[in-house]
Amino acid sequence: MQDNRQKLDLSKSSLNFPKDFMWGTSTSAHQVEGHNILNDWWAWEHKGKVLNRQISGDACNHYYLYRKDFEMMKTMHHNTHRISVEWSRIEPREGEFNKDELKHYRKVVQELIDRGIRPMVTLHHFTLPYWFAQKGGFLNPNARAIFDRYVRRVVSELGDIVQYWVTINEPSVYAYHGYLKGNWPPGEKNFFKFIKVLRVLIYLHLDTYKTIKEIYEKNHWGVSHIGFVNHLIWFDESPRHTFMDRLLVNIYRYIFNKSYYRAFYSGRLPLILGYNKVKDAKKCIDFIGINYYFRCTCRFSLFKGLIISHEDPERERTLSNWEVYPEGLYNLCKLLGRKLNKPIIITENGISTMDDNQRISYIIRHLEAINRAMREGVDIKGYLYWSFMDNFEWAEGYTQPFGLVGINYRTFERIPKSSAQVFSEICKTGGVSDNMIRHHAKSIRERLLRET
Numbered sequence: 001m002q003d004n005r006q007k008l009d010l011s012k013s014s015l016n017f018p019k020d021f022m023w024g025t026s027t028s029a030h031q032v033e034g035h036n037i038l039n040d041w042w043a044w045e046h047k048g049k050v051l052n053r054q055i056s057g058d059a060c061n062h063y064y065l066y067r068k069d070f071e072m073m074k075t076m077h078h079n080t081h082r083i084s085v086e087w088s089r090i091e092p093r094e095g096e097f098n099k100d101e102l103k104h105y106r107k108v109v110q111e112l113i114d115r116g117i118r119p120m121v122t123l124h125h126f127t128l129p130y131w132f133a134q135k136g137g138f139l140n141p142n143a144r145a146i147f148d149r150y151v152r153r154v155v156s157e158l159g160d161i162v163q164y165w166v167t168i169n170e171p172s173v174y175a176y177h178g179y180l181k182g183n184w185p186p187g188e189k190n191f192f193k194f195i196k197v198l199r200v201l202i203y204l205h206l207d208t209y210k211t212i213k214e215i216y217e218k219n220h221w222g223v224s225h226i227g228f229v230n231h232l233i234w235f236d237e238s239p240r241h242t243f244m245d246r247l248l249v250n251i252y253r254y255i256f257n258k259s260y261y262r263a264f265y266s267g268r269l270p271l272i273l274g275y276n277k278v279k280d281a282k283k284c285i286d287f288i289g290i291n292y293y294f295r296c297t298c299r300f301s302l303f304k305g306l307i308i309s310h311e312d313p314e315r316e317r318t319l320s321n322w323e324v325y326p327e328g329l330y331n332l333c334k335l336l337g338r339k340l341n342k343p344i345i346i347t348e349n350g351i352s353t354m355d356d357n358q359r360i361s362y363i364i365r366h367l368e369a370i371n372r373a374m375r376e377g378v379d380i381k382g383y384l385y386w387s388f389m390d391n392f393e394w395a396e397g398y399t400q401p402f403g404l405v406g407i408n409y410r411t412f413e414r415i416p417k418s419s420a421q422v423f424s425e426i427c428k429t430g431g432v433s434d435n436m437i438r439h440h441a442k443s444i445r446e447r448l449l450r451e452t
């Protein structure tokens with residue numbers, strides 16, 4: 001296991017990133033917009049299923065305050081921002097499309113562009129229109145056609161001004177929470193449905209990829225970059241591990257970090273998803289979107305079954321009890337860069353913490369990991385921090401502050417944290433230098449040198 005406490009020495013060389021590197025943040029509609037009353041999450045929240053029975057409510061009121069947020073991003077030198085469009089607003093009833101909402105998202109995207117911020121648009125980020133969820137969601141036999149109809153409307157409306165698209169955000173997380181763990185809608189705990197949803201989501205990605213390319217070609221809209229974005233976890237064994245622990249680590253690494261990409265490098269689904277040949281799959285990915293947050297340590301126990309533990313008290317944790325482990329991001333970039341040979345964009349990376357110095361240190365150490373992978377030849381195009389502002393963190397409600405900017409949920413005042421200032425400096429200068437840390441993050445300099 002690698003030591004996560006090597007020294008980060010910036011006194012000799014800074015971390016420099018290419019001039020055209022994408023710098024910015026990610027958000028998703030339901031987590032920030034507010035009042036998304038027509039989706040399955042809203043219904044789920046109102047059944048009291050979220051921690052402390054919280055509901056998303058007005059969230060950050062971003063649906064109305066988006067200009068203000070984009071203005072802040074501009075002053076913070078961000079050049080890219082990833083949003084998602086809310087399907088339930090766009091198609092509130094089956095087959096009925098709301099033109100005003102489509103226009104709204106066009107305005108949102110245009111306001112980003114007007115400020116020199118490149119939009120990246122996610123088509124599905126965890127929520128479903130309520131009508132579709134009632135019809136079985138992605139298990140509905142017509143799911144592919146229904147999703148495609150929605151995609152066509154959105155892409156036809158936005159395609160001439162958007163170049164970067166994300167099809168489905170984190171298919172494995174969506175399927176896991178909704179169909180295996182049961183703590184997200186629809187609250188199922190059924191292994192077979194879990195596998196089925198995973199399969200459908202791969203096909204949805206492939207369909208969506210082809211649909212977007214077809215629409216761009218027909219309209220002569222030039223280049224589009226379409227990404228497959230998944231949540232990756234770095235798995236390791238504990239320092240005193242057994243043969244079975246090691247085996248478990250390899251199994252998890254395969255299932256979570258490799259098998260789901262199989263279609264893209266071998267043209268076949270992984271065994272567990274049916275091993276079908278998937279025509280053209282190798283061509284259906286323009287960039288790999290990595291959402292990376294933490295490492296998991298695996299322990300095998302005969303009595304308790306397979307265990308993924310977060311337990312070692314020595315290791316640095318976040319408020320959500322995730323282990324901070326930048327080396328995991330380095331490992332994953334190397335692994336996927338080699339396997340798929342496509343550009344990578346870090347589409348999410350972030351920390352929930354009340355200690356903003358911890359956030360600054362987290363960001364810099366993860367940038368160091370990315371920078372090292374780039375110097376070793378991995379083609380990484382950008383880094384989007386999760387998230388621009390504190391927001392509604394799904395089953396955890398409002399208890400997880402991931403943002404660079406805090407929110408007063410009563411007045412909706414935006415309150416930038418020191419990390420926003422440091423990140424802004426990074427975006428402006430295109431890197432991290434010792435000088436910058438001395439100026440803007442002096443109090444963490446010692447800690448940073450120690451921890452990385």
Ligand code: FCB
Pocket residue numbers: 028031169170173231291348386393394402
């Ligand atoms: C990711 C999700 C995102 C947010 C972060 C913390 O898995 O894509 O919506 O919840 O985790």
